[in-house]
Amino acid sequence: MTKEIDQLIANFRPPAFPGSYFISFEGIEGAGKSTQIIQTQRYLESLNFRVLVLREPGGTSFGEKLRKAILESNSPIHPVAEMHLFASSRAQLLHEVTLKELAVPGTIIIYDRYIDSTIAYQGMGRGLGIEAVLKTHQSFPLTLVPHLTLYIAIGLNTSHLRQNKRQIPKDYFERQGNDFYQKLIDGYEKSHELFPERVFKIDGEKDESFVFEEIKRAVHHLIERVR
Numbered sequence: 598m599t600k601e602i603d604q605l606i607a608n609f610r611p612p613a614f615p616g617s618y619f620i621s622f623e624g625i626e627g628a629g630k631s632t633q634i635i636q637t638q639r640y641l642e643s644l645n646f647r648v649l650v651l652r653e654p655g656g657t658s659f660g661e662k663l664r665k666a667i668l669e670s671n672s673p674i675h676p677v678a679e680m681h682l683f684a685s686s687r688a689q690l691l692h693e694v695t696l697k698e699l700a701v702p703g704t705i706i707i708y709d710r711y712i713d714s715t716i717a718y719q720g721m722g723r724g725l726g727i728e729a730v731l732k733t734h735q736s737f738p739l740t741l742v743p744h745l746t747l748y749i750a751i752g753l754n755t756s757h758l759r760q761n762k763r764q765i766p767k768d769y770f771e772r773q774g775n776d777f778y779q780k781l782i783d784g785y786e787k788s789h790e791l792f793p794e795r796v797f798k799i800d801g802e803k804d805e806s807f808v809f810e811e812i813k814r815a816v817h818h819l820i821e822r823v824r
């Protein structure tokens with residue numbers, strides 16, 4: 598790790614609201630994020646937390662417009678423009694929703710994708726580099742990172758098999774080829790390396806119940822550690 602990346606990383610912090618937590622889910626298409634997010638939400642509610650699930654990009658009326666601008670674009674968007682669109686949607690969602698809701702004690706905010714998606718997709722997939730992504734996130738509120746990131750890791754084959762089973766029209770990123778997906782995996786691995794305390798990697802090749810047990814283990818560790 599270069600000194601410069603070290604310095605950039607040192608500026609990131611989880612939000613500090615007693616009794617409230619910020620968690621994100623990450624992984625390439627087919628990792629099983631959606632199913633696990635629903636189960637995790639139910640489980641945390643059964644522990645008496647107030648749980649809100651937010652998706653990136655989107656979650657605010659401004660963010661939903663940006664989501665459409667990116668995911669429904671028929672022409673290629675320049676990687677730098679793309680990165681700033683995602684960061685822009687993120688800053689607005691943090692300001693408008695996340696920070697306000699976390700101020701209510703006993704709240705857990707779950708993000709379906711966060712900064713590690715930008716590291717994987719724009720940093721590695723689009724080739725902007727990880728440093729460029731970290732630099733774009735140096736102003737508050739973009740310096741906020743989750744207490745815990747659940748990275749569900751799968752390989753290229755599993756991603757293809759699960760995407761083919763779904764048979765829904767492919768969006769902007771899903772149309773990309775193998776090289777792109779391999780870069781996403783490399784990007785997530787790099788995130789895991791750069792943020793070892795925050796990013797918890799789970800073997801998503803295993804079945805749903807194994808993945809969920811791992812999630813519960815990580816969540817308990819967080820709640821007991823911070824309390």
Ligand code: TYD
Nearest residue numbers: 626653654683710711714715718719770771
């Ligand atoms: P979405 O339909 O939410 O995908 P998924 O169900 O796989 O989460 O679309 C979000 C897409 O945007 C997804 O392909 C990943 C991509 N993305 C980025 O490229 N950079 C980012 O910073 C974020 C948050 C998402």
